[in-house]
Amino acid sequence: xxxxxxxxxxxxxxxxxxxxxxxxxxxxxxxxxxxxxxxxxxxxxxxxxxxxxxxxxxxxxxxxxxxxxxxxxxxxxxxxxxxxxxxxxxxxxxxxxxxxxxxxxxxxxxxxxxxxxxxxxxxxxxxxxxxxxxxxxxxxxxxxxxxxxxxxxxxxxxxxxxxxxxxxxxxxxxxxxxxxxxxxxxxxxxxxxxxxxxxxxxxxxxxxxxxxx
Ligand code: B16
Ligand code: MG
Numbered sequence: 001x002x003x004x005x006x007x008x009x010x011x012x013x014x015x016x017x018x019x020x021x022x023x024x025x026x027x028x029x030x031x032x033x034x035x036x037x038x039x040x041x042x043x044x045x046x047x048x049x050x051x052x053x054x055x056x057x058x059x060x061x062x063x064x065x066x067x068x069x070x071x072x073x074x075x076x077x078x079x080x081x082x083x084x085x086x087x088x089x090x091x092x093x094x095x096x097x098x099x100x101x102x103x104x105x106x107x108x109x110x111x112x113x114x115x116x117x118x119x120x121x122x123x124x125x126x127x128x129x130x131x132x133x134x135x136x137x138x139x140x141x142x143x144x145x146x147x148x149x150x151x152x153x154x155x156x157x158x159x160x161x162x163x164x165x166x167x168x169x170x171x172x173x174x175x176x177x178x179x180x181x182x183x184x185x186x187x188x189x190x191x192x193x194x195x196x197x198x199x200x201x202x203x204x205x206x207x208x209x210x211x212x213x
Contacts, residue, residue, distance in 0.1 A: 005186065005213045006166040007135070008105055009156045012116035014047060014172035015190060015206070017093050017128050019118075022085040027058060030078045037061045044192060048173030050117050050146035051075050079120075086120065089127040097206040102133065104210055111135040115156040115169065115176075117146040136160045147175040150183030157185070168213060170206070171199075188212065 014020040024043050031038035038058060046054040055075050059066060066074065105112055113136040114121060121139035125131045136159035143151045157167050169180035172191040180187035181198050188209060189199035201212055 003108075003110065003213060005110065005168040007111035007113060007157070007160050007162050007168070008209065008213060009113045009115040009138075009153055009167050009169045009180075009185070011048065011169070011171045011173065011176050012114055012121055012124060012139075013118055014192075015170050016095060016098055016114075016130070017089070017124060018095055019086070019089070019093075019124060020047065020172070022082055022089075023054075025085060026078050026081040027054065029081055030074060031058060031061075033077075034062065034074070036063075047192065048117055048147040048171070048175035048179075050140065051079065051119070053146065083120065083123075086123060086127060089124065091129045094128055094130075095206065101206050101209055102130075104207075105213065108213070110213055111160050111162070113156040113160055113167075114138065115153045116140065117143075117152060147173065148178035148182065150179045150185075153180055153183045153185055157183075168209075170203075170209065 010016055028038055036058060045057050052075055055071060102112055112134050114134050116139045119140035136156050138152050138156035138159060142155055145151045153169055157164050164184035168186045168188055170188045171177050172193050174193055174196045177187045177189055177193050177196045177199050186200045188201040188203055189196055190203045193199060194202040
């Protein structure tokens with residue numbers, strides 16, 4: 001039987017592991033240090049977008065302009081806080097159903113990959129015990145343009161040696177769903193991304209993937 005999809009490309013933050021709460025904590029701390037308003041609503045816009053683009057969104061509420069050098073320092077400061085929070089990460093931070101779903105996909109001969117905007121993806125995968133688990137990893141270190149640009153997913157597909165239409169992307173961010181569709185892939189949405197009109201599938205839980213592929 002020819003399967004509809006030959007690979008599933010997983011977003012990392014918010015799909016495989018709940019690092020999104022650490023991003024929120026680190027950005028909140030930075031915003032407080034700088035006296036800039038920051039809340040859940042603003043945080044929603046940071047999902048899936050790069051560190052520097054996230055900073056630009058946060059600075060929309062700043063009462064003064066920041067120089068490029070200052071922006072680089074702010075981004076580094078946030079990343080240091082984020083990295084120290086990542087030190088707490090363990091295999092128990094895998095989101096519910098992830099380990100079983102990855103194993104079941106593997107059993108069916110479906111390739112699995114990561115497509116993440118994060119430059120910290122390698123350290124995160126190491127900490128949660130999944131560093132050797134994927135057939136391909138595409139992350140923020142290998143791309144120029146982050147989601148909603150499709151580059152990271154196209155890179156994952158090319159590392160898998162598969163055409164985009166053979167891949168199903170799983171995303172928790174609207175920017176990621178848009179990126180998948182622009183790249184010619186199907187998109188399954190979890191969490192906040194389920195309200196995105198471009199999603200092909202909306203999952204209540206990650207194991208529902210097994211009834212799609
Ligand atoms: P870093 P994903 C994204 O990861 C996060 O959702 C986003 O909030 C973050 O700004 C981006 O990675 C860059 O992360 O600062 O670690 O390079 O959802 O694409 O796995
Ligand atoms: Mg995400």
